[in-house]
Amino acid sequence: MTDHAAAKPLHQKIITDLEGKILSGVWPPGYRIPFEHELTAQYRCARMTVNKALSALAAAGLITRRRRAGSFVAQPPTQSAMLHIPDLATEIREKGAAYGYRLIKRRIVGIEEAPHGLVGTTWLILDAVHFANNRPFAAEARWINLDAVPDATNADFAQTPPGSWLLAQVPWTRAAHEIRALNANAALAKTLAVTKGAACLMVERRTWRMGDAITYVRQIFPGDSYRLTADFSP
Amino acid sequence: MTDHAAAKPLHQKIITDLEGKILSGVWPPGYRIPFEHELTAQYRCARMTVNKALSALAAAGLITRRRRAGSFVAQPPTQSAMLHIPDLATEIREKGAAYGYRLIKRRIVGIEEAPHGLVGTTWLILDAVHFANNRPFAAEARWINLDAVPDATNADFAQTPPGSWLLAQVPWTRAAHEIRALNANAALAKTLAVTKGAACLMVERRTWRMGDAITYVRQIFPGDSYRLTADFSP
DNA sequence: GAGTGGTCTAGACCACAAA
DNA sequence: TTGTGGTCTAGACCACTCC
DSSP, X not given: OOOSSSSOOHHHHHHHHHHHHHHTTSSOTTOEEOOHHHHHHHHTSOXXXXXXXXXXXXXXXXXXXXXXXXXXXXXXXXXXXXXXXXXXXXXXXXXXXOEEEEEEEEEEEEOSBXXXXXXXXXXXXXXXXXXXXXXXXXEEEEEEETTTOGGGGTSOTTTSOHHHHHHHHOOOSEEEEEEEEEEOOHHHHHHHTOOTTOXXXXXXXXXXXXXXXEEEEEEEEETTTOOEEEEEOO | OOOSSSSOOHHHHHHHHHHHHXXXXXXXXXXXXXXXXXXXXXXXXXXXXXXXXXXXXXXXXXXXXXXXXXXXXOSOOOOOSSEEOOOHHHHHHHTTOOEEEEEEEEEEEEOSBOTTSOBOSEXXXXXXXXEETTEEEEEEEEEEETTTOXXXXXXXXXXXXXXXXXXXXOOOSEEEEEEXXXXXXXXXXXXXXXXXXXXXXXXXXXXXXXXXXXXXXEEEEEXXXXXXXXXXXX
16 A cells, blocks of 8 residues: 555655645745655655656756755746746846836726636736836736735735736746737827837736636737747757 | 766666657657667666656657557657647648648758758748638748758648648757737738738747757738637746 | 556665755 | 765566557
8 A cells, every 4th residue: 555545656646745835835935845765754665756756846847956955946936938928027137128117007806707717706907017228118917816816915016017026926837828919009009109000919828826817917019129939849 | 887978877878869769760750669678688777777768758758658569759749739839731720710721932042041040051942821711821931951851852832831741740859939020011911811001920930850950930920810829837 | 368668665876065 | 074866776566458
């Protein structure tokens, strides 16, 4: 008997257990998880079995391992390298431009289902604009599920862009993107300081953690000044 | 002494060796790779070591494993699930629309470096249009590196879209995308049957195999009829 | 039925980095 | 120096599946 678990490989059970601790936040980034020999004792198994589980977690990027030091919960589940849509503030600064941000509107609504297919009872809705060198760079509409991220209620989104705040605070396990092109209408043209009808790139992103909706964001960029890039292997 | 290799884990060497066979095409899709016990003999190591390597290849999707049957080179290194830009023909048909395709121009040029940052001495250049239900769906400009894919010289791209052909024929190891929005100029508007100035989505993709450039493609879609989607986990 | 992969054990030695 | 992870061994039993 490996455990009470039904026909599930032990190393898989270890992976599931540790993932739960990490993704739920019980073990925050930087936390030193038990040594292999401790887990060996806890699960009554050989070190190879524990090692297999930890190696898998390391390969998945959930933990980092250092000889003599131990294994640690990896730093922010940073934005995936797959689809390179980093935090706009970081991205703009990396290009050497001055980053600016202005919160346009903030409100909290109670609604069972956001009009984006995400489920949650209470939503924080933000409208904001990002600037690069004082020129509008992106118009952002953001929904944050306060059921999943209650701390967002007290965050100062007049100073901190919600994307930056969320990336630093909230681990996510799944993200879905939709990308399309649209012609700027009068209002959007004014916001982005482009001519009416200019082609814009619209990116929508829904993010989940363990099946719970975290956030929805719609960002619209002037088409001539922004390119999305994605670089990956099969 | 595990081997003459210099400070490289044996299971890593096995992975590298097998990857080479698979990605180079020496072992085509469907090929049954040696059994674990055969590799054990070949590398003079324990089965666990071979198993570790094969498990990693399976996790990476390069091979599939079946009890009692053996391990097989996985079917086409199909388009990654990360950024869902499948073969347009497949995608259109999955939506229930009739797929059409027309080759506009075909030519071969000798040029050291394609104007897209890719290196190769001889390029096959194709211009084509994709149709869904007889309406233009995408304008495509395609460059194929004949050094890497000599068979493309004889392929009948008047019948088979180059994207479909390449996906079925050529394994790739890296792809880079750039996505932007643009207003249709007169020529593009005519090709896509949209009004001049309509917002369009432009996708550029460069693909490599083991460091060698395979293809560059630029596809332009009417912005109101196409959305790119990407769904992934960290 | 026979042979494959899936999993696990109870050791071992080594490299490396932290103390 | 010390203890961690990295790797490897030579077995073992089992489940599944193809013949």
